[in-house]
Amino acid sequence: MNDKPKKALSPSPAPSPAAGEYGIETLAIHAGASPEPVTGARNTPIYQTTSYVFEDVEHAADLFNLQTFGFIYSRLTNPTVAVLEERMAALEGGRAAVCAASGHAVQFLAFFTLLEPGDEFISSLNLYGGSITQFGHSFKRLGWTCHFVDPTNPENFQKALTPKCKAIFIEVLANPGGIVLDVEPIVAIAREAGIPLIVDNTMATPYLCRPMEWGADLVVHSTTKFLSGHGTSMGGALIESGKFDWARDGKFPTMTEPDPAYHGLTFYETFGDFGFTMKARTVALRDFGPAMSPANAFYTITGIESLPVRMERHVANAQKVAKFLDAHPAVDWVSYAGLKNSPYHALAKKYLPRGAGSVFTFGLKGSPKGGYEAGIRLVETVNLFSHLANVGDTRSLILHPASTTHRQLTDEQRHAAGAGPDVIRLSVGLETADDLLADLDQALG
Amino acid sequence: MSKPAAEEPLHYDDALLRRILTNAKTIAMVGASPDWVRPSNFAMKYLQRKGYRVIPVNPGHAGKDILGETTYACLRDIPDKFDMVDVFRTSDAAGAIADEAIEVAANKGAQVLWMQLGVRDDAAAERAAAAGVTVVMNRCPKIEYGRLFGELGWSGVNTGIISSKRRKPGP
Numbered sequence: 001m002n003d004k005p006k007k008a009l010s011p012s013p014a015p016s017p018a019a020g021e022y023g024i025e026t027l028a029i030h031a032g033a034s035p036e037p038v039t040g041a042r043n044t045p046i047y048q049t050t051s052y053v054f055e056d057v058e059h060a061a062d063l064f065n066l067q068t069f070g071f072i073y074s075r076l077t078n079p080t081v082a083v084l085e086e087r088m089a090a091l092e093g094g095r096a097a098v099c100a101a102s103g104h105a106v107q108f109l110a111f112f113t114l115l116e117p118g119d120e121f122i123s124s125l126n127l128y129g130g131s132i133t134q135f136g137h138s139f140k141r142l143g144w145t146c147h148f149v150d151p152t153n154p155e156n157f158q159k160a161l162t163p164k165c166k167a168i169f170i171e172v173l174a175n176p177g178g179i180v181l182d183v184e185p186i187v188a189i190a191r192e193a194g195i196p197l198i199v200d201n202t203m204a205t206p207y208l209c210r211p212m213e214w215g216a217d218l219v220v221h222s223t224t225k226f227l228s229g230h231g232t233s234m235g236g237a238l239i240e241s242g243k244f245d246w247a248r249d250g251k252f253p254t255m256t257e258p259d260p261a262y263h264g265l266t267f268y269e270t271f272g273d274f275g276f277t278m279k280a281r282t283v284a285l286r287d288f289g290p291a292m293s294p295a296n297a298f299y300t301i302t303g304i305e306s307l308p309v310r311m312e313r314h315v316a317n318a319q320k321v322a323k324f325l326d327a328h329p330a331v332d333w334v335s336y337a338g339l340k341n342s343p344y345h346a347l348a349k350k351y352l353p354r355g356a357g358s359v360f361t362f363g364l365k366g367s368p369k370g371g372y373e374a375g376i377r378l379v380e381t382v383n384l385f386s387h388l389a390n391v392g393d394t395r396s397l398i399l400h401p402a403s404t405t406h407r408q409l410t411d412e413q414r415h416a417a418g419a420g421p422d423v424i425r426l427s428v429g430l431e432t433a434d435d436l437l438a439d440l441d442q443a444l445g
Numbered sequence: 446m447s448k449p450a451a452e453e454p455l456h457y458d459d460a461l462l463r464r465i466l467t468n469a470k471t472i473a474m475v476g477a478s479p480d481w482v483r484p485s486n487f488a489m490k491y492l493q494r495k496g497y498r499v500i501p502v503n504p505g506h507a508g509k510d511i512l513g514e515t516t517y518a519c520l521r522d523i524p525d526k527f528d529m530v531d532v533f534r535t536s537d538a539a540g541a542i543a544d545e546a547i548e549v550a551a552n553k554g555a556q557v558l559w560m561q562l563g564v565r566d567d568a569a570a571e572r573a574a575a576a577g578v579t580v581v582m583n584r585c586p587k588i589e590y591g592r593l594f595g596e597l598g599w600s601g602v603n604t605g606i607i608s609s610k611r612r613k614p615g616p
């Protein structure tokens with residue numbers, strides 16, 4: 001145990017071609033999906049089934065006891081959804097993943113697996129508005145308290161820490177837009193506190209940023225957005241790095257204490273570096289039931305195959321549209337971290353070297369009140385941009401957050417989340433860039 | 446599971462692990478527990494279902510039945526031959542088990558010393574390797590079997606396997 005041999009052991013363990021050694025384009029197409037072994041079907045079949053025949057009574061018992069791998073019922077696992085799960089784990093450089101019906105559903109699975117009633121966590125204020133509502137209102141009714149902090153000064157996370165805090169939650173590239181967080185000091189604070197850092201990586205996708213490479217422990221996605229990519233399918237994914245030590249100081253009894261729902265099984269001890277995923281699946285997903293449908297998994301898998309080329313074009317188009325707006329006389333300000341004048345440009349260069357995403361905000365002259373009216377007019381006058389509440393579609397999208405996604409918030413929260421009354425959000429799609437500029441130009445008129 | 450050792454990570458070629466798991470038929474599992482919620486019992490049951498014979502070794506339960514097999518106090522006491530020793534003990538205990546495995550290897554036909562996830566003793570591994578025994582450390586044969594033969598991905602685990610070939614079923 002003590003003297004460590006310098007030379008390789010015999011037979012010399014050669015490095016295995018781990019998925020991490022393949023490029024992201026290869027992983028986006030191949031990870032999790034080998035040909036179907038019986039028929040040879042090359043594309044992933046849609047296993048449109050609720051349930052699976054047991055080999056015998058013993059096999060059924062083993063499955064229910066989690067003693068073997070396999071399928072029981074599609075609320076827990078489904079072969080099509082499993083392909084998406086492994087692909088998401090591979091794309092994020094994680095150990096394992098579990099999918100659910102929506103991004104919000106996986107956020108619930110993550111926190112249900114982490115928290116006891118009375119526990120607390122800290123979240124960045126710069127989040128998708130629906131997440132602020134989920135954390136601030138609905139989670140409160142479950143006895144979970146979220147402390148929101150301004151993330152642009154990482155010290156705020158440190159200041160908000162309490163002994164009951166069990167996690168830190170951030171969007172590195174925040175929705176509605178333009179803000180990029182400095183991840184490294186936030187990781188350091190989470191490490192020191194012995195709590196996991198959860199990153200919602202929906203806006204960046206693993207093509208632009210892989211938060212686990214910076215030290216994130218859990219990543220969540222709304223796969224509804226760029227991953228499925230075509231505005232077809234709701235979905236969410238929760239990925240675990242496999243590196244977090246759940247046993248360090250007794251903060252996570254759901255992971256380290258015998259689970260009465262499984263005859264006293266201890267998840268961390270039994271499943272090790274994919275124990276969190278197992279727990280989220282076999283307790284939270286099993287008991288609350290927000291399963292992803294196999295068809296939605298299929299559309300999402302198909303979407304992900306072209307993620308790298310789509311993201312390249314998304315960010316190229318966004319860069320052009322942002323530049324155009326920045327120079328437009330009717331525009332007051334543009335908040336896009338891809339622009340040199342953005343206060344977040346340096347952080348974007350560091351954490352999002354391939355581009356600052358394709359969702360951003362801008363304000364029209366006459367702010368805030370006049371900007372509000374001009375914004376409403378713009379949303380109603382565009383012809384190519386679709387006025388709707390989503391991001392990450394092939395189509396370009398336009399939205400007035402204050403009257404839609406961020407409507408439930410207070411004025412103060414809206415302002416803090418970058419969704420003030422004069423703010424317009426764009427999700428720049430894959431149309432011809434010049435056509436997008438022309439459409440905005442005629443609408444800004 | 447004790448915490449994975451902090452030494453530099455170990456790499457084992459998938460082909461080596463596949464060969465070990467295909468060639469082995471009988472496994473002596475040191476530290477096998479009769480308690481069905483213990484990880485060793487999980488692994489034993491899983492490997493049995495895959496067609497391996499697993500012989501439990503546990504001095505605290507010698508003579509008793511675990512999953513249909515008689516338990517022995519030590520490797521020396523096992524009357525039958527076995528191909529592989531699976532160490533389900535802490536890293537501190539692994540050295541002595543390795544030495545016993547080396548001692549009985551020729552007699553019992555054991556060619557592989559496999560230490561569980563979280564179990565690692567580099568010095569013991571060197572001694573075993575010098576005696577011609579193939580060593581795997583800090584891995585679980587159940588998880589590796591599942592990973593290499595297409596079952597682990599069913600639970601959303603990243604298997605690291607990328608292939609355009611039809612998957613062959615496990616042994």
Ligand SMILES: Cc1ncc(COP(=O)(O)O)c(C=O)c1O
Pocket residue numbers: 102103104105128130131171175200202203221222223224234235236390391
């Ligand atoms: C950053 C972010 N996280 C989470 C969500 C919620 O995802 P879903 O709508 O799939 O529940 C959204 C949806 O807009 C989002 O933009």
